[in-house]
Amino acid sequence: MASSTLTADTRRAALAQMSDSDGLDVLVVGGGVTGAGIALDAATRGLRVGIVEAQDWASGTSSWSSKLVHGGLRYLQMLDFNLVHEALTERDLLIKQLAPHLVKRVPFLYPLEHRVWERAYVGAGVALYDALAGIAPGRRAMPLHRHRSRTRMEQLFPDLRHDAAIGAVQYWDASVDDARLVTTIIRTAAAYGALVANRAQVVDLTKDESGRVSGATVLDLETGERLAVKARQVINATGVWTEETEALSDSDGGLRVLASKGIHIVVPRERIRGDVGLILQTEKSVLFIIPWSRYWIIGTTDTPYEHDLRHPVATRADIDYVIDHANAVLKTPLTREDVIGTYAGLRPLLQPGTKEGTSSAKVSREHTVASPVPGLTVIAGGKLTTYRVMAKDAVDFALGDEAARLPSITDRIPLLGAVGxxxxxxxxxxxxxxxxxxxxxxxxxxxxxxxxxxxxxxxxxxxxxxxxxxxxxxxxxxxxxxxxxxxxxxxxxxxxxxxxxxxxxxxxxxxxxxxxxxxxxxxxxxxxxxxxxxxxxxxxxxxxxxxxxxxxxxxxxxxxxxxxxxxxxxxxxxxxxx
The missing domain is CATH 1.10.8.870 (Alpha-glycerophosphate oxidase, cap domain)
Known part of the structure; x- marks a missing residue:
């Protein structure tokens, strides 16, 4: 294995090797969780792969999430059983094998307002959630759900308002430091030979005589140097910047992605008495109150965003919205003075269909892989939990028939820190x-x-x-x-x-x-x-x-x-x- 140490020197060396005459098998554009996963997937197939990120690793969507690794209970309401099963399988794989140090079990309460029908309805849904997780081979990664009386619910979460619920269903999901996960994936990819460079922006996609994308012009933002990188395949994993990167190929094809803003507030742990998390339905989104280390993370919102993609912010209206919805179930209302921090991120929402002339493989309702022009593969959508599946799908699509000879093995590759x-x-x-x-x-x-x-x-x-x-x-x-x-x-x-x-x-x-x-x-x-x-x-x-x-x-x-x-x-x- 190569070294996983990443420094300014290894970064310069990686850029030099990416731009040498040998060229790459795969150049990955975008250093969020999807791009990092793609780099690891391609490297462990034995391919010569490079990955560049215009800013720091995970600086876009992947460091501003709810920090949950979960199956997505809301998808059960849409009867999307395959999607939930896929996400739960990935959740359990992470917690049991790939990253047991990074991913932690977290108990949640789903408060109930109605004594009979809601308990039966929610209980059946969470039971199905457990059943779909149980299909995975090996021992269960999570305990089975439990029904909680009002008395037990109040013991688990003393600051839940007495009249907010008649009881609850307790279930388990997992949490992760999202930025740390991305950095660890990147370092694992480097350990398997991937060439990695942050603060390196793709400013153009180059083509050969036939019109096929054959590489990229990469701008080293630290030095101002422009480098020509040759690659048999370029994979665009730039999230909310997907369409901007597609446009560099001078093609009208590709995927349509819209940005949706989600914000979170951070509150000291001692401010809310509780040993478990809460999940609440709101008129616009799901609200989580998540126990995390020395504090609570509370969010999120889901609003259309058409401003600076680099720096979304939590505004006064966003913060007040989250506080108001949390206060609907808390005994002692939160105020702005209780908030020690906030953060905002953008979800890349995949829009239906693809642009004219685009070949695609709609491999999931959550994400799509497409090719607007030969030599360029684009992946968009998805979520943190399923990054590994997204990476596999993107590399499979880019390799075409060659994928059968070089199958993905990342379901058996523990991330750095897991072994031992x-x-x-x-x-x-x-x-x-x-x-x-x-x-x-x-x-x-x-x-x-x-x-x-x-x-x-x-x-x-x-x-x-x-x-x-x-x-x-x-x-x-x-x-x-x-x-x-x-x-x-x-x-x-x-x-x-x-x-x-x-x-x-x-x-x-x-x-x-x-x-x-x-x-x-x-x-x-x-x-x-x-x-x-x-x-x-x-x-x-x-x-x-x-x-x-x-x-x-x-x-x-x-x-x-x-x-x-x-x-x-x-x-x-x-x-x-x-």
């Missing part, structure tokens, strides 16, 4: 005793790194001060940010604050108080001088201030204007309109 996890868990108490870490801290480390915790221990052994928690963000150790800079493709302070950690919405000041110490740790690793440090801190500070201003804006248009007051640390090149 049990053994490291048994040794973890020694580390806790040696370094004075609490049980919660050890659990946090195992959840984020799995068996790669041993790599962090090696760093601490060489530099003992890394074992300390960050002074102004004690949920994280100094070694975690050092590890991010040394191993996890960090190019900017923003990468650490927003995606390698979640400080941007986990603490009230968006991690600004912790930023100087974080810079002290990562600057020597990244080779930053005082000028670099000042530039990085100023850029992150401006972004935080703009996000705060946007959260006070009444609507998306005003929110966009507020957010655009802060320039990007590495701006993307504007592409021709789709």
């Amino acid at each position: 996890l049990r053994a490291v868990r048994r040794r973890a108490h020694r580390y806790a005793a040696k370094y004075g870490w609490s049980a919660a801290m050890v659990d946090h480390l195992l959840h984020r790194y799995g068996s790669m915790l041993e790599d962090l221990i090696d760093m601490v052994e060489k530099q003992p001060d890394l074992a300390r928690p960050l002074e102004h963000a004690p949920a994280y150790l100094r070694v975690e940010v050092a590890y991010a800079a040394r191993e996890e493709s960090v190019l900017h302070l923003e990468d650490v604050m927003v995606r390698r950690t979640r400080l941007v919405y986990e603490v009230r000041d968006r991690g600004l108080a912790a930023a100087p110490e974080i810079l002290d740790v990562i600057s020597p690793i990244l080779g930053w001088d005082e000028e670099n440090r000042a530039r990085e801190l100023d850029a992150y500070t401006q972004a935080c201030e703009a996000e705060e201003a946007a959260a006070q804006a009444p609507d998306d248009a005003a929110g966009e204007r507020a957010r655009q007051q802060a320039p990007d640390i590495v701006p993307m090149e504007a592409l021709p309109p789709a």
Whole structure:
């Protein structure tokens, strides 16, 4: 296996190798969960694959989700049993084999308002949910659902308003740190030989004499250099940017994708008394109250979005909507003062049909793979849980008849940190005793790194001060940010604050108080001088201030204007309109 270490140096080397005369079998455009999954799938088939992302890994949709790995109860109402079974199979595969360190079981209550018919109706639906999950081979990944009386429901969630429900159905799904999942998939792909480069934007798709897409022009946003990359197949996995990327092929074909905005608020764990999550139906969407580490994640919304795709924001109206719907079932109403953070993301909603002249394989109601022009494959739609299936479908489609000779094997490829996890868990108490870490801290480390915790221990052994928690963000150790800079493709302070950690919405000041110490740790690793440090801190500070201003804006248009007051640390090149 190749190295999974991702640095500025390995990034430069990857771009150089992508643009060498040998060319690639597959070039993947887009570094969200789908693109990362495609890179891993193609690499483990033995193909020469490269993946480029215009910003940081998972910086689009894949770091702003509800952070759930689930089958989708709502699809049962649509009688889409195959889709639910597929998602549940992937959920259980992740939790049992592929990423048991990253994916955690979470119990949820589905509150009931009607004593007889609703309990029977919801209970039958959740029983079917369990049954579809049980079709998967091996032991069950989740407990079976249970009916809860009002008394038991109130014990499990004391802050549920007494008159909000007559009882509940309890079931289990799973949660995941979405950005961490993507980074781990990318590093696993690199370990199997994939060439990976973030902050590298595809600005053109090239064609041969026959009109077939034969590669791309890639702009290294860090240096301004333009590179010609040859590839037998280019796969577009750019989510809400799908149509912009398709347009680079000078074709009128492809998929139609619309952006829908979903926002979440973050509330301290002690503010709401409860040991389980809640799922609630609203007039517009499903609302989750999700227990997560030291806080609750509450959301989401589902509204059409026609503004800046790079920086969707949670506006005052969005935040008030989520608070109001949560308060409908909470004993003590939430206020804006209870909210310590917010975040917003865009769902790429696949529109019916394809553009004229497009060949496609509609492999799921959730996602579609298409080819607007020979040599270019496009995939859109889907969700976090089914990323592996989407990746398989995209590579199968791109390879055509060759796929039968090189079948996907990612259902048997554990992600980094999964192999050896049990053994490291048994040794973890020694580390806790040696370094004075609490049980919660050890659990946090195992959840984020799995068996790669041993790599962090090696760093601490060489530099003992890394074992300390960050002074102004004690949920994280100094070694975690050092590890991010040394191993996890960090190019900017923003990468650490927003995606390698979640400080941007986990603490009230968006991690600004912790930023100087974080810079002290990562600057020597990244080779930053005082000028670099000042530039990085100023850029992150401006972004935080703009996000705060946007959260006070009444609507998306005003929110966009507020957010655009802060320039990007590495701006993307504007592409021709789709």
